[in-house]
Amino acid sequence: MAQITLIEAVTQALAYEMAHDDSVVVLGEDVGVNGGVFRATQGLQEKFGPLRVLDTPLDETTIAGATVGLAVQGMKPVAEAQFEGFIYPMMEHINCHAARMRNRTRGRLSVPAVFRAPWGGGIRAPEHHSEANEHLFTNVPGLRVVLPSSPARAYGLLLAAIRDPDPVIFLEPKRIYRQYKEEVPDDGEALPLDVCFVLRDGTDVTLVTWGAQVKETLEAADELAEEGISAEVIDVATLTPLDFDTIAESVSKTGRCVIVHEAPKTAGFGAEIAARLVEECLFDLLAPVQRVTGYDTHIPLFQLEMKYLPSVERIVAAAKKTLAVS
Amino acid sequence: MSIAAKFEIEYLQYLDPEGKLVVKEKDLPAFAKDLDHMVELYKLMVSTRVFDTKSIALQRTGKLGTYASCLGHEAAHVGIGSAMKDEDVYAPSYREYGAQLYRGVQPREVYTYWGGDERGNDYQKEPARHDFAWSVPIATQCLHAAGSALAFKIRNEKRVAVCTVGDGGSSKADFYGAINLAGAQQLPLVAVIVNNQWAISVPRSIQTGAETLAQKAIAAGLPTIQVDGNDIIAVRKAMEDALERARKGDGASVIEAVTYRLGDHTTADDARRYRGSEEVEEARAKEPIKRLRAYLESKKVWDQAKEDAWQAECDDWMDNEVNAYLETKTQPVTAMFDYTFAELPEDLARQRAEAISLESKEH
Numbered sequence: 150m151a152q153i154t155l156i157e158a159v160t161q162a163l164a165y166e167m168a169h170d171d172s173v174v175v176l177g178e179d180v181g182v183n184g185g186v187f188r189a190t191q192g193l194q195e196k197f198g199p200l201r202v203l204d205t206p207l208d209e210t211t212i213a214g215a216t217v218g219l220a221v222q223g224m225k226p227v228a229e230a231q232f233e234g235f236i237y238p239m240m241e242h243i244n245c246h247a248a249r250m251r252n253r254t255r256g257r258l259s260v261p262a263v264f265r266a267p268w269g270g271g272i273r274a275p276e277h278h279s280e281a282n283e284h285l286f287t288n289v290p291g292l293r294v295v296l297p298s299s300p301a302r303a304y305g306l307l308l309a310a311i312r313d314p315d316p317v318i319f320l321e322p323k324r325i326y327r328q329y330k331e332e333v334p335d336d337g338e339a340l341p342l343d344v345c346f347v348l349r350d351g352t353d354v355t356l357v358t359w360g361a362q363v364k365e366t367l368e369a370a371d372e373l374a375e376e377g378i379s380a381e382v383i384d385v386a387t388l389t390p391l392d393f394d395t396i397a398e399s400v401s402k403t404g405r406c407v408i409v410h411e412a413p414k415t416a417g418f419g420a421e422i423a424a425r426l427v428e429e430c431l432f433d434l435l436a437p438v439q440r441v442t443g444y445d446t447h448i449p450l451f452q453l454e455m456k457y458l459p460s461v462e463r464i465v466a467a468a469k470k471t472l473a474v475s
Numbered sequence: 476m477s478i479a480a481k482f483e484i485e486y487l488q489y490l491d492p493e494g495k496l497v498v499k500e501k502d503l504p505a506f507a508k509d510l511d512h513m514v515e516l517y518k519l520m521v522s523t524r525v526f527d528t529k530s531i532a533l534q535r536t537g538k539l540g541t542y543a544s545c546l547g548h549e550a551a552h553v554g555i556g557s558a559m560k561d562e563d564v565y566a567p568s569y570r571e572y573g574a575q576l577y578r579g580v581q582p583r584e585v586y587t588y589w590g591g592d593e594r595g596n597d598y599q600k601e602p603a604r605h606d607f608a609w610s611v612p613i614a615t616q617c618l619h620a621a622g623s624a625l626a627f628k629i630r631n632e633k634r635v636a637v638c639t640v641g642d643g644g645s646s647k648a649d650f651y652g653a654i655n656l657a658g659a660q661q662l663p664l665v666a667v668i669v670n671n672q673w674a675i676s677v678p679r680s681i682q683t684g685a686e687t688l689a690q691k692a693i694a695a696g697l698p699t700i701q702v703d704g705n706d707i708i709a710v711r712k713a714m715e716d717a718l719e720r721a722r723k724g725d726g727a728s729v730i731e732a733v734t735y736r737l738g739d740h741t742t743a744d745d746a747r748r749y750r751g752s753e754e755v756e757e758a759r760a761k762e763p764i765k766r767l768r769a770y771l772e773s774k775k776v777w778d779q780a781k782e783d784a785w786q787a788e789c790d791d792w793m794d795n796e797v798n799a800y801l802e803t804k805t806q807p808v809t810a811m812f813d814y815t816f817a818e819l820p821e822d823l824a825r826q827r828a829e830a831i832s833l834e835s836k837e838h
Contacts, residue, residue: 174629200629206659211652214615218622218636221607222564224629226622238648245612246619252814254608255597259817291815314817343820390820 152330158300159189159265159321162307163227165337167197173311174219176203177212177229177265186231187267187326213239213264217246220262225311230266233320234277239264240285247316248291263310268296268320269361269411271458273451281360281412281443286318287389287421293317293342294388298325298363302386304333305340312339322361342387345395351381354468355399357422358409359385362459366409369464380468388418396422397430404435405471409459414442436474439467482693484686486701489708492761494769504712510776516557516707517767517777518785520549523573524764525789526582527738529797533586534742538801542589543570547705547737550763551669552639553577554710554732558718559637561602564623566616566638569609571669574639579603582796583803592806593814614644617653617666624662624727635663635721643674645688654695657727664727665717666692669704671736672758676749692729704732705763737762808834 153161167173175190175197181204184191194202205212209230216228230236236243247260270279286294295310295317297303303321310317348363349370358366363384370380381399385391400406406426408419423438441459448457489507491497506512527546533539545552552573559565565578572585579600588595588609596608610616620638627634640650645668657664668688672679685691692699698720702709710732717728735758739746746755771777812819812827819827 203625203660206652206655208648208652208655210648211618211621211656214618214649214652215622215625215656218566218619218624219626220622221619222623222626224626241612241615242618246610246615250608251817252811253593253596254814255594255810256814257597257604258608390816390822393822 151332153300153333154327154330155297155300155303155321156187156189156326158304158333159307160191160193161333161335162304162311163190163193164196165335166308166311167193167201169337170225172223173225173227174201174203175227175229176205176216178205178207178231180204180229185229187323189229189265189321209235209238210242213242216262216264217242217250217260220247220260220316221250221258225261227263227265227311230264232278232280233266233268233282234280236264236266236282243286243292243316243318244289248289251315252291259314260316261314263307263317263319265319265321267323267326269322269324270448270454271324271361273454276450279448279454281410281448283318283320283388284412284416284418287418291315292389294320295342296320296322296360296386296388298322298360298384298386300331300333302340302346302384305338306342306386308337309339309342313342317342320360324361325364328364343390343392344387345392346384346386347381347395347399348384349380349382351379351403353379353403354405354407354471355381355383355396355403356407356409356464356468357383357385357396359388360411362409362411365459365461366464368461369468372461372465373468378468378472391421393425393429397426400426400430401433404433405468406434407439407441407464407467407471409441409464411443411458413445414440415445417442436471439471441467482690484689484699484701486703487709487713488703488706489712490706490766490770492705492766494766494773496770504708504715506711506715507708510771510774513767514771514776516553516711517764517771519553519557519577520573520707520764520767521785522789522792523549523553523576525786525793526572526576529582529793530585530589531738531742533797539586539590541741541743543741544738545570545572547735547758547762548669548671549573550707550767551667551704551710551732551734554707555637555639555667555714558711558714559635560718563602563635563637563718564606564620566607566620566623566636567609568613568616568639568641568644569611571639575603575606578606582793583799586797586800587803590800592803593810594806614640614647614649616640617644617650620666621653621656621662621664624657624664625660627663628660633722635665635718637665637667639667639669641674642668642670642672642679642682642688643677644668645691646682651691651695654692654697654727654729658696661724661726663721663724665714665721666727666729667714668729668731670731670733673736673740673746673750675740675744678750687731689729689731695729697727697729699729699731701731701733704734705761705766707763707767734763735761
């Protein structure tokens with residue numbers, strides 16, 4: 150069986166679902182002949198034709214609005230924003246229509262669409278190509294916000310996102326698009342949405358993260374292990390609706406929690422998890438919850454961007470800080 | 476220097492403000508030669524106005540929230556709705572009741588929505604049941620119609636998506652995006668700009684530097700026409716032509732229907748703040764119902780007795796609709812949760828339970 154990267158898993162999921170469901174269509178800028186600027190849709194137009202893999206005019210508003218229309222007519226559109234930093238013009242259609250259509254019409258109309266975007270920093274890209282802004286969607290009722298962090302989860306979660314009857318924001322951590330390969334059987338098996346994945350069991354501290362930071366967080370857990378500290382690592386994967394129970398169960402066991410994310414700290418999604426821990430698990434906590442995040446600045450251009458992104462060092466330090474309290 | 480491109484915008488009118496034909500009878504479109512059908516269109520225009528008058532009365536007596544009147548738009552709206560086939564899809568903004576009533580939206584549903592209850596958008600009758608709901612964010616519905624048209628093209632269905640947008644809405648990226656995509660992909664779309672001269676307080680003159688709104692379609696590569704939006708024959712004819720082109724696979728069209736918003740923008744607005752009564756009175760003289768009535772009377776197919784009988788019938792209908800609306804019980808508090816997702820997520824189920832428990836404490 151072939152070993153594939155995260156981005157190849159995205160392509161594999163799209164191809165699988167398009168082959169098995171005629172209502173699945175892909176649309177966006179450069180998704181057709183060019184196969185997407187990251188090659189996520191490589192080869193799809195050849196297989197499924199120019200209408201099902203549609204090169205749209207260069208207008209994100211058009212892509213998002215047409216996606217809503219397609220979905221209301223019973224298609225399952227998968228729209229691509231070329232970069233997360235270009236998703237803003239789509240937000241009126243995502244927030245005001247895709248997320249609300251079912252509620253507005255008491256279930257008469259719905260929008261089973263996926264809005265994909267390469268997400269996050271760390272690839273030495275120009276301005277507006279490195280945003281982590283998942284928190285702008287996690288506060289919107291009616292949306293699912295999903296961030297895969299491995300080839301297998303990208304495949305399984307994207308299949309689930311396409312099959313979901315409601316709109317899904319699917320943010321792909323582009324920094325780890327080609328970081329490593331793993332075996333991902335092309336069996337059409339979806340992974341559950343609304344579930345956190347425990348990637349590593351531990352007893353001393355819970356490290357909660359998503360997206361590209363799963364890489365640094367797992368490395369931090371390795372380092373902590375060398376010092377005899379047992380860290381549990383949770384990949385939230387679907388931020389909303391949140392499977393808080395998995396996080397609560399882990400923190401109740403370890404008594405300590407570090408939340409790691411790339412987006413700015415203030416009102417980032419880490420704040421929501423921290424608040425929930427205080428509301429629901431305060432007496433299980435042995436130390437204050439720590440957050441390791443991007444700073445409350447714009448992500449710098451690439452000369453400084455690695456100093457902005459959470460590092461293994463910062464995660465290890467935060468974990469030790471929770472352990473210093475007894 | 477040579478010419479890279481040239482264009483002209485045709486203007487279509489059959490009935491002048493006095494109700495006189497500006498063309499020879501033989502040049503009327505087929506539907507307009509059928510006077511029984513013209514009477515049916517007239518009756519719907521009148522019932523739309525009766526409905527509109529009732530809506531404002533309901534709002535003024537505290538029985539309705541904010542309401543956007545369609546006074547003066549009856550020809551444009553009925554012209555649009557009556558030209559469409561059942562299998563087509565309509566994406567309105569929030570004022571096109573004449574079109575929507577034709578497609579099966581019930582006045583009680585309009586009242587329910589503007590009365591603060593989402594169930595008003597759950598249109599019960601076909602073909603309205605497969606149409607879009609009211610779209611408050613300006614012009615966004617244009618792209619939903621374009622996306623629908625794309626779905627019809629992909630599935631090879633002989634259906635057309637129709638959207639309406641105002642003169643203000645034609646300034647928005649969504650309108651341009653919709654006609655641009657429709658031109659690029661030859662989509663079965665008809666985009667109607669109902670130019671009523673006012674976007675709340677902003678007049679058409681400072682909405683755009685373009686001489687007509689119809690010509691915006693030229694840049695998208697689409698056929699386009701400006702019509703007298705108070706002349707139902709002109710609106711309906713332009714719609715029929717555009718729908719036929721779209722259904723045949725010849726792509727999208729734009730129609731600019733020139734009319735006038737005789738009322739306030741909504742019941743929350745006071746148009747006296749920004750426009751003079753002289754202008755409104757001048758526009759009122761050109762309104763659509765008066766001219767069609769004069770025409771039908773000149774053809775001896777309508778008279779005062781028929782008018783009185785139809786008005787009475789409309790009043791009865793509206794009383795019945797208003798009663799049905801006023802008798803509708805408020806939704807249970809759980810309704811705000813139950814349509815957020817197809818299946819209620821666990822987290823939201825907890826919040827729902829909390830809302831239920833607060834409810835039982837109140838009672």
